[in-house]
Amino acid sequence: MRTITTVSEMAVASAERKSRGETIGFVPTMGYLHEGHLSLVRESRKRADTTVVSIFVNPLQFGPSEDFRRYPRDPERDAALLNKEGVDILFLPGDSEMYPGGYRTSVEVAGLQDRLCGRSRPGHFRGVATVVLKLFNIIRPDIAFFGQKDAQQVVVIRRMVEDLNLGVEIRAMPIVREPDGLAMSSRNSYLNAEDRRAALVLFKSLEEARRLYNAGERNCDRVRESMRRILAAEPRARVDYVEIVNPASLEPIEQVEGQALVAVAAYLGSTRLIDNIILGATGDAE
Numbered sequence: 001m002r003t004i005t006t007v008s009e010m011a012v013a014s015a016e017r018k019s020r021g022e023t024i025g026f027v028p029t030m031g032y033l034h035e036g037h038l039s040l041v042r043e044s045r046k047r048a049d050t051t052v053v054s055i056f057v058n059p060l061q062f063g064p065s066e067d068f069r070r071y072p073r074d075p076e077r078d079a080a081l082l083n084k085e086g087v088d089i090l091f092l093p094g095d096s097e098m099y100p101g102g103y104r105t106s107v108e109v110a111g112l113q114d115r116l117c118g119r120s121r122p123g124h125f126r127g128v129a130t131v132v133l134k135l136f137n138i139i140r141p142d143i144a145f146f147g148q149k150d151a152q153q154v155v156v157i158r159r160m161v162e163d164l165n166l167g168v169e170i171r172a173m174p175i176v177r178e179p180d181g182l183a184m185s186s187r188n189s190y191l192n193a194e195d196r197r198a199a200l201v202l203f204k205s206l207e208e209a210r211r212l213y214n215a216g217e218r219n220c221d222r223v224r225e226s227m228r229r230i231l232a233a234e235p236r237a238r239v240d241y242v243e244i245v246n247p248a249s250l251e252p253i254e255q256v257e258g259q260a261l262v263a264v265a266a267y268l269g270s271t272r273l274i275d276n277i278i279l280g281a282t283g284d285a286e
Helices: 007-017 033-047 075-086 124-139 148-163 186-190 193-198 200-214 222-233
Strands: 001-006 022-028 052-053 089-091 143-147 169-173 237-245 258-270 271-279
Touching: 001 007, 007 022, 007 052, 007 089, 022 033, 022 124, 033 052, 033 143, 052 075, 075 258, 089 124, 143 148, 143 237, 148 169, 148 186, 148 258, 148 271, 186 271, 193 200, 193 258, 193 271, 200 222, 200 237, 200 258, 200 271, 222 237, 222 258
Parallel strands: 001 089, 022 052, 022 143, 052 089, 143 169
Antiparallel strands: 237 258, 258 271
């Protein structure tokens, strides 16, 4: 595995691969990798000739009171995991490489970035869209792989790719869960034992939504109400939102007709976790 730390070297490496007719699969990450990330890497290796993984903790997507400084980092461990998975290139730029002095440009995806997580994290998806566009322009991938756990991120990136004619195929891969159902997340490492146990309430509330849907319930108010009762029964959880929305537009819906994204966010102590399911997909796939 080749490790690259500069934009110029990464751009040249990608151009060389493209000149040989190779397809490039890309997995953007913020590091502290877990099985969810590695599942994206494996899918990229199946579908592309070259797999590039980036590790960059993007300061633009963190608010002033959020966890940028303490976000977990272990690039040596991450590199060893990626090397073992057969990754071709690890792109590991620093802050000043991605945002040199005088940097001023950002990307807005109006109508999508301010819903769901965007309400409590203003500016977050501006930062996400900006860094992903930069990475796409540097790496020039044919396919990019994202986890369905960050469902809103996937919607925002797909819209940006379509609107700006980027020509990158966006593939959202299923959520990878711990054996007890907790969605894998780098932020799970923040949880103490009590909060780790309590965090299961997010998945339990989503399971309730699926149970009601499978029983024939289509009224979103009733589904949300039942989910909220489950969440309220866990005193360690502070709910940010419980929403049922159109999976493409993220607009709230009143009845489940076709597919629906059921999304939940909650704080366990100071740690904010998110999770979701899609109702109406084949087998209610996540």
